[in-house]
Amino acid sequence: METHHIRLTSSEVGSLWANYMADSMFVCVYQYYLAKVEDSEIKKVLEHALDLAQQHVQVVTKIFKEEGHAIPLGFTENDVNVKAPRLFSDAFFLFFTKQMTKGALVTYGAMLPHTFRNDIREHFMSCISSAMELLNDTTNVLLSKGIEVRSPYIPYLQEVDMVEKQHFLAGWWGKQRPLIAAEITHLFSNIQTNHMGSAVITGFAQVVKAKDVQNYFIRGKEISKKQIEVFSKYLHENDLPAPVTWDAQVQDITESPFSDKIMLYIISLMNAAGMGNYGAAISASPRRDIGAVYVRLLGEIGLYAEDGINLQIKHAWLERPPHAADREKLMK
Incomplete structure (x- = not known):
């Protein structure tokens, strides 16, 4: 036992x-x-x-x-x-x-x-x-309260149908097949996540004290805005609605409720979650063009996240995680 x-x-x-x-x-x-x-x-x-x-x-x-x-x-x-x-x-x-x-x-x-x-x-x-x-x-x-944002509705299947053509995976040129439910789910969810990130970062950029961290937040908002546009385009092409922004939920104050350290940490968590979400979306999106977009945007978030870690190191805010023993150091 x-x-x-x-x-x-x-x-x-x-x-x-x-x-x-x-x-x-x-x-x-x-x-x-x-x-x-x-x-x-x-x-x-x-x-x-x-x-x-x-x-x-x-x-x-x-x-x-x-x-x-x-x-x-x-x-x-x-x-x-x-x-x-x-x-x-x-x-x-x-x-x-x-x-x-x-x-x-x-x-x-x-x-x-x-x-x-x-x-x-x-x-x-x-x-x-x-x-x-x-x-x-x-x-x-x-x-x-009537404020939940539901994912789009699609028609119920009336009969079972098997995929017969490789066009199911296509997406680079010509006519593209309609989005499948899993692709819609991830596109919609990732738009929501980016809207949340944009709202959080808008508030943080107003109240943060360190100028380099403020610039980092502003850059993050621009990245979110661009990625929302990319994902929304796919939904609109299929006559599906995209979630709306939550920036209006941010009040116009400048006194900070949080330390710069904790705000940067929250954004680092959101970066990590975003990368995980995109990875899951790639595996659930058979259309080649959609998968390629996620790969490209995943790289963009990865570079942004790395710059955030560098800022944490610069300001001595990054706590070292548990790690393996440094044998070479121990033997000196």
Whole structure:
């Protein structure tokens, strides 16, 4: 029978460390959101999100202490100012929560298969279960308020039909086949994600203190805008609607509720999520032209993300993740 004293593996340590970093950030974010929210239904969702983030931080802290592993610095009360004016609307708090919860489900799902100790598996299974519950609560409130953005409708299939021609994969020249449901899903979802990123980065660019970080945010907004146009073109060519922007949910204030460090970290998480989304979209998009577009835009985000990491290093904001032993250094 497995016992608790078995050492954590590299994948377990890495997953727990990433879990702590992200949720210590979410604790700061939701403390600020709760200080500003006015809608009682949305407030309950935000309280739920904060409670989950605090639980995860506590669990990881306990495990690391028992293992004699250093507790990450992560993010603290020094990274949030709950007294700052409102930067985003109540509706934005809800949109943000749903997008972050969708990302959490993907992240936890990727972490779980690489955990082995029973207590670690139970932790990430609990994370998945609670994220599903939060996603459900968030969606219900969005629907009840009439602000949920549904993906496009397409006709039901009336009969089974087999693909008979290679044209199914075509897309470079000439007449192209209609988008399939999976392609529509990913195009629509990636437009939504970019709209969310654009709104977040618009607010951050207004309040950030470091000029080089502000320039980085402005560049990110331009990238999002361009990629939204690319994806929307495919939907419009098939007479399908594209999601609208959320920039109107950003208030015109300049006093920052967050440290530059935490804002840059949030954008780095969104970059990573975007790259993961595009990778999944490539595998679900048989049309060659669509796959090629995702590959090109994935490279663009990758270069942008690298520049963000360089900024974190420059300002001494990048905490070193758990890593393998440097044997050469040890033998000197």
